[in-house]
Amino acid sequence: xxxxxxxxxxxxxxxxxxxxxxxxxxxxxxxxxxxxxxxxxxxxxxxxxxxxxxxxxxxxxxxxxxxxxxxxxxxxxxxxxxxxxxxxxxxxxxxxxxxxxxxxxxxxxxxxxxxxxxxxxxxxxxxxxxxxxxxxxxxxxxxxxxxxxxxxxxxxxxxxxxxxxxxxxxxxxxxxxxxxxxxxxxxxxxxxxxxxxxxxxxxxxxxxxxxxxxxxxxxxxxxxxxxxxxxxxxxxxxxxxxxxxxxxxxxxxxxxxxxxxxxxxxxxxxxxxxxxxxxxxxxxxxxxxxxxxxxxxxx
Amino acid sequence: xxxxxxxxxxxxxxxxxxxxxxxxxxxxxxxxxxxxxxxxxxxxxxxxxxxxxxxxxxxxxxxxxxxxxxxxxxxxxxxxxxxxxxxxxxxxxxxxxxxxxxxxxxxxxxxxxxxxxxxxxxxxxxxxxxxxxxxxxxxxxxxxxxxxxxxxxxxxxxxxxxxxxxxxxxxxxxxxxxxxxxxxxxxxxxxxxxxxxxxxxxxxxxxxxxxxxxxxxxxxxxxxxxxxxxxxx
Numbered sequence: 001x002x003x004x005x006x007x008x009x010x011x012x013x014x015x016x017x018x019x020x021x022x023x024x025x026x027x028x029x030x031x032x033x034x035x036x037x038x039x040x041x042x043x044x045x046x047x048x049x050x051x052x053x054x055x056x057x058x059x060x061x062x063x064x065x066x067x068x069x070x071x072x073x074x075x076x077x078x079x080x081x082x083x084x085x086x087x088x089x090x091x092x093x094x095x096x097x098x099x100x101x102x103x104x105x106x107x108x109x110x111x112x113x114x115x116x117x118x119x120x121x122x123x124x125x126x127x128x129x130x131x132x133x134x135x136x137x138x139x140x141x142x143x144x145x146x147x148x149x150x151x152x153x154x155x156x157x158x159x160x161x162x163x164x165x166x167x168x169x170x171x172x173x174x175x176x177x178x179x180x181x182x183x184x185x186x187x188x189x190x191x192x193x194x195x196x197x198x199x200x201x202x203x204x205x206x207x208x209x210x211x212x213x214x215x216x217x218x219x220x221x222x223x224x225x226x227x228x229x230x231x232x233x234x235x236x237x238x239x240x241x242x243x244x245x246x247x248x249x250x251x252x253x254x255x256x257x258x259x260x261x262x263x264x265x266x267x268x269x270x271x272x273x274x275x276x277x278x279x280x281x282x283x284x285x286x287x288x289x290x291x292x293x294x295x296x297x298x299x
Numbered sequence: 300x301x302x303x304x305x306x307x308x309x310x311x312x313x314x315x316x317x318x319x320x321x322x323x324x325x326x327x328x329x330x331x332x333x334x335x336x337x338x339x340x341x342x343x344x345x346x347x348x349x350x351x352x353x354x355x356x357x358x359x360x361x362x363x364x365x366x367x368x369x370x371x372x373x374x375x376x377x378x379x380x381x382x383x384x385x386x387x388x389x390x391x392x393x394x395x396x397x398x399x400x401x402x403x404x405x406x407x408x409x410x411x412x413x414x415x416x417x418x419x420x421x422x423x424x425x426x427x428x429x430x431x432x433x434x435x436x437x438x439x440x441x442x443x444x445x446x447x448x449x450x451x452x453x454x455x456x457x458x459x460x461x462x463x464x465x466x467x468x469x470x471x472x473x474x475x476x477x478x479x480x481x482x483x484x485x486x487x488x489x490x491x492x493x494x495x496x497x498x499x500x501x502x503x504x505x506x507x508x509x510x511x512x513x514x515x516x517x518x519x520x521x522x523x524x525x526x527x528x529x530x531x532x
Contacts, residue, residue, distance in 0.1 A: 064429065066433070
């Protein structure tokens with residue numbers, strides 16, 4: 001099955017042809033997917049080698065001259081390793097870029113902790129003004145990537161090898177209602193949607209789909225929770241990352257919140273993505289138990 | 300943009316008076332004065348940028364990477380008309396645009412916000428690449444670094460890459476006041492030369508020698524000037 005990362009390479013290659021303002025900065029990772037683009041645009045497809053700090057700083061410099069940089073590597077190296085460059089060479093310079101990551105939290109379990117970044121979105125939350133997209137399907141990734149490139153905003157696009165069977169119509173920045181219920185609301189972020197829908201089958205709950213988590217669509221959450229402000233957030237990164245944002249959206253009404261996601265403790269196991277999802281309680285069976293235990297469902 | 304009739308007349312001899320208007324950051328005094336002559340020669344003789352062209356796409360860029368001790372920088376910017384000399388006395392104040400580390404959003408003519416060491420040269424690489432990608436091949440990028448700042452590994456990433464791709468528009472002047480805690484085996488010049496840079500060493504107080512080193516041709520290679528000044532300690 002083609003992945004979001006495949007789509008990112010194809011779409012970015014086309015956008016480089018169409019938009020002379022666009023530049024792509026790489027640090028070896030995925031460079032093999034851009035050989036044709038690099039040949040066509042040697043001054044705008046820049047592979048700096050295994051130098052992630054430089055990769056982000058170069059994006060800052062490019063932006064200062066008026067270009068629109070897209071920066072890509074694995075989340076652990078893009079956001080965590082080069083975080084001060086993100087903070088100072090983009091934000092503090094009042095410069096902008098589109099950061100596009102791969103591997104996420106558990107995409108390559110055999111690779112171990114060094115290639116897992118469940119804390120990336122929480123880390124980006126320490127900055128201000130970043131849009132964060134977490135698409136759940138290659139079609140959604142394309143919509144959100146094109147939107148990001150066309151804007152002048154600072155945007156983080158988090159791509160994963162985990163994806164839903166079908167794409168949803170996504171509007172950048174908006175949560176989408178997927179199903180209606182009366183006993184509470186589950187917000188499924190990006191690749192978590194299929195597991196959430198399987199988990200709540202037959203349960204009287206609403207499901208909201210979020211392919212953009214920052215800004216957090218508090219209005220959609222308020223609209224979905226008019227009857228019952230009991231909310232479960234299911235995120236494919238650190239559990240609870242969006243809980244403060246949901247709490248803020250619901251601050252003027254009584255509410256209960258449960259944040260599900262990747263555990264903070266290092267798992268220190270290899271195996272498969274399915275193994276890791278189960279270990280974090282993000283498989284449909286575990287999710288059903290956690291959700292039905294929290295929401296006031298009729299017994 | 301403020302270009303006062305007074306500042307249009309100011310010269311190198313006025314810099315001590317302008318610097319004296321800024322008080323409170325004496326801890327960084329040695330860092331500030333070490334850069335004074337280098338900054339003056341760059342702005343007076345080398346950089347093709349004026350207050351009128353401070354936003355022109357094809358201007359030369361000066362990036363102060365060693366952002367601490369910016370009094371000499373602010374004094375030169377004031378002398379050259381980029382900022383009103385009357386602002387200098389507010390240095391470090393809540394309502395002043397002039398902090399102990401410069402902020403490009405607050406000060407006209409300041410190309411980067413700096414303070415954390417090791418960001419200027421990598422930003423300079425990106426700036427030079429961005430100019431090249433837009434066909435602005437006559438614009439040059441100058442980054443002022445310090446010898447101790449080269450301890451930061453990010454500079455190594457930038458120097459190695461710029462040398463490897465022959466980034467001719469990129470220049471750095473390393474103000475060497477012997478302040479790196481562990482020194483540098485083989486010297487600063489050898490380090491840049493090994494990465495494929497053109498390198499010259501000059502007396503950091505000798506304006507003629509600096510101007511000559513700054514303007515030496517370096518086809519197909521980035522250019523580093525090691526400007527040696529009196530040791531910090």
